[in-house]
Amino acid sequence: MTNASWAWAIGIVVGIILVIILLRALNRDGAVKTKYDERQLVVRGKAYKVGFYSALAACGVMMFLCTGNFGAEKLGYSGYFIPILAGVVGQVSYCIFKDGYVGLNTNMTRFILIMALIGAFNLFLGIFAAVRGELIVNKTIQGPFINLLCGIMFVIIFAELVVKKAIDAREE
Amino acid sequence: MKNLRLKAARAGMDLSQEELAKAVGVSRQTISAIEKGDYNPTINLCIAICKVLGKTLDELFWE
Numbered sequence: 001m002t003n004a005s006w007a008w009a010i011g012i013v014v015g016i017i018l019v020i021i022l023l024r025a026l027n028r029d030g031a032v033k034t035k036y037d038e039r040q041l042v043v044r045g046k047a048y049k050v051g052f053y054s055a056l057a058a059c060g061v062m063m064f065l066c067t068g069n070f071g072a073e074k075l076g077y078s079g080y081f082i083p084i085l086a087g088v089v090g091q092v093s094y095c096i097f098k099d100g101y102v103g104l105n106t107n108m109t110r111f112i113l114i115m116a117l118i119g120a121f122n123l124f125l126g127i128f129a130a131v132r133g134e135l136i137v138n139k140t141i142q143g144p145f146i147n148l149l150c151g152i153m154f155v156i157i158f159a160e161l162v163v164k165k166a167i168d169a170r171e172e
Numbered sequence: 173m174k175n176l177r178l179k180a181a182r183a184g185m186d187l188s189q190e191e192l193a194k195a196v197g198v199s200r201q202t203i204s205a206i207e208k209g210d211y212n213p214t215i216n217l218c219i220a221i222c223k224v225l226g227k228t229l230d231e232l233f234w235e
Binding site for chain 2: 037039099171
């Protein structure tokens with residue numbers, strides 16, 4: 001394994017540990033598992049379908065861009081993340097607006113706050129790399145571009161959650 | 173189709189959607205969706221709602 005492979009593997013392990021800690025902080029009962037009711041489980045099932053087709057559509061677009069000489073190959077491995085993030089945004093957006101994203105034991109305000117913090121942190125890392133000139137090396141986009149993409153994704157999710165909270169408050 | 177009988181039974185017991193939702197272990201939005209007719213609940217949830225509201229399945233859910 002190369003150093004970069006080790007860095008990815010360690011990053012994934014650290015990421016899983018962070019997610020567990022965040023879930024415990026987000027859930028009112030301190031549980032790692034978020035609880036959903038029967039309607040939410042149905043919504044989440046449909047949302048995975050939406051996410052799957054969003055990822056497929058994004059894969060199609062990426063393949064088109066790669067074969068059409070649009071320079072998409074210069075995205076480097078961050079190009080793999082675009083369909084993944086498209087799938088996540090599709091799944092999460094459907095869930096949020098169909099009331100399937102925030103679990104029964106989730107603290108909504110804390111949830112929105114953490115989304116904003118994660119988004120801001122990722123945007124900071126991406127912009128910091130861009131300022132230092134580390135975003136594009138040898139005409140190929142580098143890893144920190146993923147931070148920018150993730151930051152944009154979390155900002156989208158944050159905005160959707162705020163809008164949904166406002167809609168719910170008006171309904172109540 | 174809207175479930176006005178459920179809404180009336182809930183209001184009759186002076187319960188909010190949130191309170192009924194907590195009593196039966198679902199989200200407020202699920203109770204709202206059932207009342208609006210946007211969600212068809214399982215028999216288990218119907219029974220739980222009937223128990224909390226002191227009604228029969230016929231009274232609340234039979235067309």
